[in-house]
Amino acid sequence: MQRKIDITELVLRDAHQSLLATRMALEDMVPACEDIDAAGFWSVECWGGATFDSCIRFLNEDPWERLRTFRRLMPNSRLQMLLRGQNLLGYRHYEDTVVDKFVEKAAENGMDVFRTFDALNDVRNVERAIAAVKRVDKHAQGTICYTISPLHTVEGYVKMARDLMDLGCDSLCIKDMAALLKPQPAYDIVKAIKEELGQDVRIHVHCHSTTGVTLVSLMKAIEAGADAVDSAISSLSLGPGHNPTESLVEMLENTGYTTDLDDDRLTRIRDHFATIRPKYSHFMSSITGVETEIFKSQIPGGMITNMEDQLRQQGAGDKRKEVMEEVPRVRKAAGYPPLVTPSSQIVGTQAVFNVLMGEYKVLTAEFADLMLGYYGETIGERDAKVIAQAEAQTKKGPITVRPADLLTPEWEELCTQAQALEGFDGSDEDVLTHAMFPKVASGFLKARADGPQSVAKDPNEVAAATGGSSGADHVRTPIKYQVTVNGTSHDVSVAPA
Amino acid sequence: MQRKIDITELVLRDAHQSLLATRMALEDMVPACEDIDAAGFWSVECWGGATFDSCIRFLNEDPWERLRTFRRLMPNSRLQMLLRGQNLLGYRHYEDTVVDKFVEKAAENGMDVFRTFDALNDVRNVERAIAAVKRVDKHAQGTICYTISPLHTVEGYVKMARDLMDLGCDSLCIKDMAALLKPQPAYDIVKAIKEELGQDVRIHVHCHSTTGVTLVSLMKAIEAGADAVDSAISSLSLGPGHNPTESLVEMLENTGYTTDLDDDRLTRIRDHFATIRPKYSHFMSSITGVETEIFKSQIPGGMITNMEDQLRQQGAGDKRKEVMEEVPRVRKAAGYPPLVTPSSQIVGTQAVFNVLMGEYKVLTAEFADLMLGYYGETIGERDAKVIAQAEAQTKKGPITVRPADLLTPEWEELCTQAQALEGFDGSDEDVLTHAMFPKVASGFLKARADGPQSVAKDPNEVAAATGGSSGADHVRTPIKYQVTVNGTSHDVSVAPA
Numbered sequence: 001m002q003r004k005i006d007i008t009e010l011v012l013r014d015a016h017q018s019l020l021a022t023r024m025a026l027e028d029m030v031p032a033c034e035d036i037d038a039a040g041f042w043s044v045e046c047w048g049g050a051t052f053d054s055c056i057r058f059l060n061e062d063p064w065e066r067l068r069t070f071r072r073l074m075p076n077s078r079l080q081m082l083l084r085g086q087n088l089l090g091y092r093h094y095e096d097t098v099v100d101k102f103v104e105k106a107a108e109n110g111m112d113v114f115r116t117f118d119a120l121n122d123v124r125n126v127e128r129a130i131a132a133v134k135r136v137d138k139h140a141q142g143t144i145c146y147t148i149s150p151l152h153t154v155e156g157y158v159k160m161a162r163d164l165m166d167l168g169c170d171s172l173c174i175k176d177m178a179a180l181l182k183p184q185p186a187y188d189i190v191k192a193i194k195e196e197l198g199q200d201v202r203i204h205v206h207c208h209s210t211t212g213v214t215l216v217s218l219m220k221a222i223e224a225g226a227d228a229v230d231s232a233i234s235s236l237s238l239g240p241g242h243n244p245t246e247s248l249v250e251m252l253e254n255t256g257y258t259t260d261l262d263d264d265r266l267t268r269i270r271d272h273f274a275t276i277r278p279k280y281s282h283f284m285s286s287i288t289g290v291e292t293e294i295f296k297s298q299i300p301g302g303m304i305t306n307m308e309d310q311l312r313q314q315g316a317g318d319k320r321k322e323v324m325e326e327v328p329r330v331r332k333a334a335g336y337p338p339l340v341t342p343s344s345q346i347v348g349t350q351a352v353f354n355v356l357m358g359e360y361k362v363l364t365a366e367f368a369d370l371m372l373g374y375y376g377e378t379i380g381e382r383d384a385k386v387i388a389q390a391e392a393q394t395k396k397g398p399i400t401v402r403p404a405d406l407l408t409p410e411w412e413e414l415c416t417q418a419q420a421l422e423g424f425d426g427s428d429e430d431v432l433t434h435a436m437f438p439k440v441a442s443g444f445l446k447a448r449a450d451g452p453q454s455v456a457k458d459p460n461e462v463a464a465a466t467g468g469s470s471g472a473d474h475v476r477t478p479i480k481y482q483v484t485v486n487g488t489s490h491d492v493s494v495a496p497a
Numbered sequence: 498m499q500r501k502i503d504i505t506e507l508v509l510r511d512a513h514q515s516l517l518a519t520r521m522a523l524e525d526m527v528p529a530c531e532d533i534d535a536a537g538f539w540s541v542e543c544w545g546g547a548t549f550d551s552c553i554r555f556l557n558e559d560p561w562e563r564l565r566t567f568r569r570l571m572p573n574s575r576l577q578m579l580l581r582g583q584n585l586l587g588y589r590h591y592e593d594t595v596v597d598k599f600v601e602k603a604a605e606n607g608m609d610v611f612r613t614f615d616a617l618n619d620v621r622n623v624e625r626a627i628a629a630v631k632r633v634d635k636h637a638q639g640t641i642c643y644t645i646s647p648l649h650t651v652e653g654y655v656k657m658a659r660d661l662m663d664l665g666c667d668s669l670c671i672k673d674m675a676a677l678l679k680p681q682p683a684y685d686i687v688k689a690i691k692e693e694l695g696q697d698v699r700i701h702v703h704c705h706s707t708t709g710v711t712l713v714s715l716m717k718a719i720e721a722g723a724d725a726v727d728s729a730i731s732s733l734s735l736g737p738g739h740n741p742t743e744s745l746v747e748m749l750e751n752t753g754y755t756t757d758l759d760d761d762r763l764t765r766i767r768d769h770f771a772t773i774r775p776k777y778s779h780f781m782s783s784i785t786g787v788e789t790e791i792f793k794s795q796i797p798g799g800m801i802t803n804m805e806d807q808l809r810q811q812g813a814g815d816k817r818k819e820v821m822e823e824v825p826r827v828r829k830a831a832g833y834p835p836l837v838t839p840s841s842q843i844v845g846t847q848a849v850f851n852v853l854m855g856e857y858k859v860l861t862a863e864f865a866d867l868m869l870g871y872y873g874e875t876i877g878e879r880d881a882k883v884i885a886q887a888e889a890q891t892k893k894g895p896i897t898v899r900p901a902d903l904l905t906p907e908w909e910e911l912c913t914q915a916q917a918l919e920g921f922d923g924s925d926e927d928v929l930t931h932a933m934f935p936k937v938a939s940g941f942l943k944a945r946a947d948g949p950q951s952v953a954k955d956p957n958e959v960a961a962a963t964g965g966s967s968g969a970d971h972v973r974t975p976i977k978y979q980v981t982v983n984g985t986s987h988d989v990s991v992a993p994a
Contacts, residue, residue, distance in 0.1 A: 182747055182748065182750050182751070183716065183748055183752065184750065184751040184752045185751070211744060211747065212712070212731070212734075212735070212740070212741050212743075212744035213712070213744045213747050213748045215709070215710070215712060215713055216712055216713050216716045216748050219680065219713050219716070234709070234786055234787050234789055235786065237709075237786065237787070238709070238735075238786055238787065243709070244709045244786070244787045244789065246709075246787070246789035247708060247709035247710045247787055247789055249789075250679055250708065250710050250789055250792050251679065251680055251710045251713050253679050253681065254679070254681040254682070255680065255681045263793075267790070289731055289732065289734065289735055289741070290731050290734070290735065290741045290743070290744055292731060292741065292743035292744055292746075292747055293764070295747050296760075
């Protein structure tokens with residue numbers, strides 16, 4: 001008697017977000033939807049903050065239309081999204097009625113499962129979103145962002161799990177965005193939650209594969225009782241992405257567990273994305289192997305890249321090591337937040353500031369807000385001296401209430417703002433698009449009628465541009481040369497004949 | 498109380514064999530040897546048939562000198578090699594005294610651990626080599642080639658383990674060259690061997706990472722009692738290679754197992770090979786992700802590539818599917834040999850012949866020999882009709898004795914042959930080099946005095962040739978264009994300004 005392990009397929013959201021800079025166009029997903037719908041996944045993750053942002057910023061695609069398309073093409077599947085709690089899909093706290101409206105509209109357009117997290121693991125920041133999901137009768141999944149610090153313990157995670165379940169969550173997710181979850185803690189946390197809260201508490205485990213060790217962690221989580229794990233079809237897996245769906249299936253063969261996924265469907269999905277991936281190779285993550293250094297620095301890969309960019313822009317590329325050593329100190333001063341959007345950027349940038357300008361000589365606005373509680377509570381006490389400095393610099397006092405409690409109703413104002421935008425179609429969806437990404441939405445609404453603009457390249461062109469053969473194939477756009485014709489030198493612009 | 502898991506580091510042999518077509522030059526290994534020697538590995542695999550072949554075929558390096566260099570640079574390490582049983586490092590059966598001489602000379606030049614396998618798992622074919630290793634007081638490791646078939650069972654593997662231990666082996670290796678070993682059988686086989694033969698029987702597990710699932714298999718093997726596992730430093734790992742050493746270390750954290758490897762040394766080894774790898778990118782395996790299709794076809798990746806080449810050469814590239822379906826039938830007719838060098842090539846080529854010319858209309862000489870027992874015994878009965886055909890075609894009878902029993906002493910003759918070669922230095926080592934690869938050795942001995950010829954490329958050149966940035970950087974040599982200047986067309990040669 002085998003226990004069935006449910007699988008969430010990530011290829012339509014986190015996989016291409018992690019591997020192809022979130023650039024995949026809907027048209028490249030559509031041909032796979034029928035197979036995805038029939039393969040037997042528990043859910044299909046297909047929507048989130050970065051995909052929404054990318055739709056309107058890079059692809060001139062209406063993210064709501066994308067969602068409706070998924071709904072139409074995958075009628076038998078649970079569609080799943082990643083929701084940043086009170087931040088929804090954006091980077092600030094929204095007032096509660098906006099949260100309600102967003103969830104309502106997402107559900108109306110086809111969303112089934114709302115995986116809801118807060119970057120600080122402050123449960124108050126997911127409370128409203130979860131209540132909203134329950135109100136529209138959808139699946140509310142409460143999320144624990146997994147991280148490592150002297151204060152993070154199995155007991156602490158169990159407590160957070162209990163708090164989330166007390167909110168009425170239908171399931172829990174252990175979210176390991178940096179691939180830090182090793183096999184033993186994966187086992188211990190799942191086991192402890194099940195033992196403390198009951199075997200019928202549904203636990204999903206989401207791991208990235210960056211460190212090369214997390215397929216083993218998924219195995220251990222399953223042995224400890226996890227109900228579901230996430231994976232991505234092999235042709236869009238590994239590196240900073242996720243463990244391959246097919247490997248997961250094979251891993252469980254003849255164990256006490258099974259996935260019951262349809263092999264032939266998986267093969268077709270794999271073959272499809274194998275042809276799509278090269279079209280986006282110009283966006284491909286340069287990391288393809290494993291990055292085990294993360295275990296030592298505990299700094300996620302994407303965050304290191306960001307900090308390096310900042311240092312280079314300041315002409316301080318040689319300060320990398322100091323910054324890497326400063327990050328853990330800043331994180332400690334901030335009360336050991338998990339390092340995930342946006343806390344990873346906030347901590348990383350402050351570490352850069354500290355190294356370049358002296359310790360806490362200048363605080364970024366965001367770091368000051370973090371220290372003063374405007375993002376929520378952290379697990380550890382925050383450094384009193386730095387808090388005092390944040391107060392002095394911002395002329396704001398620290399808070400301990402739920403940050404969104406300080407906000408006043410803003411839906412009407414968002415509607416008014418949206419109405420002023422060219423191309424606004426009068427829908428609540430458009431208001432929400434504006435609310436999420438105000439700077440980008442105006443341009444998108446104006447250009448929307450032009451239709452989707454894929455940023456993919458012809459795979460043959462890509463192959464020619466990166467392939468081994470030399471010669472004219474490499475030249476894609478006019479290039480200026482010094483060309484000598486019949487002994488006379490000319491400045492010429494050249495394109496393939 | 499943690500149990501220590503011993504690690505064999507593969508970077509100097511199988512890792513670059515699997516990922517860089519065995520092309521790495523000694524000079525690119527030397528700078529890492531001090532760290533490898535001090536990192537705490539149980540052994541360092543650094544020699545085998547393909548590296549020996551590559552040394553004399555491509556790198557103008559004396560493989561014996563390479564071995565002596567390793568011995569000198571890694572005085573604290575067990576040096577390990579992969580030995581093809583009675584085939585030694587070549588592709589045919591050698592007469593017993595040649596086997597003795599080879600082992601003796603390898604030991605004399607510094608080898609400690611002889612991992613000895615036979616492609617058919619015919620224990621008679623490793624018997625002599627293992628006795629020779631014992632005679633020179635070195636570590637004899639008997640190897641089970643892991644494969645899957647209706648006849649391969651846990652009990653069968655236990656029986657083979659017993660046969661190997663009865664030969665006096667110091668340890669056993671479960672060798673999973675095609676990454677087919679899933680977690681459950683890994684657990685079951687190790688567990689059963691330990692239970693049947695005793696907990697003190699040392700078991701090493703060697704897995705490739707091709708299918709993405711074998712790090713979990715190593716975990717399960719360890720849980721079942723495996724004493725040692727193989728891995729490769731992360732910067733030369735994964736794909737058709739092996740699981741990353743650092744991931745393995747991290748995997749075991751806080752479990753009941755530990756590796757006791759030196760993290761700082763690992764980091765330095767990793768960094769070194771991260772700089773070396775790009776120099777060989779032109780030899781790099783095109784497979785970087787996972788290949789789970791192998792589970793279905795049970796045809797190792799390298800074998801598929803070979804067959805595709807053969808089909809293309811015959812203008813029959815469209816027959817791939819038929820050949821893939823023919824392979825399991827041919828394998829069955831041949832008594833279910835494991836598919837590993839040379840059985841994989843023999844079975845694959847016959848499958849191509851069958852598809853192109855009709856079933857067993859023509860047998861390759863090697864396949865006929867395989868059917869007639871000249872490679873040894875197979876686990877399953879071989880197809881009587883095909884055996885009859887092999888007899889008719891070759892005018893040879895089938896044999897059941899150990900193939901090498903039919904050979905007459907050949908050492909003197911090999912010496913005579915070697916003496917006739919230009920550049921022969923009179924050593925037994927040179928005779929053995931000639932014996933292993935007679936066609937290649939003559940050219941090598943002649944050119945040896947020129948010294949090593951690396952086939953690596955300058956990493957900057959490689960980066961420039963394959964890099965992402967557009968424009969003139971791509972153009973390395975003058976290119977001919979049709980260029981229109983002021984409305985007039987010219988044939989022009991163009992070089993970067």
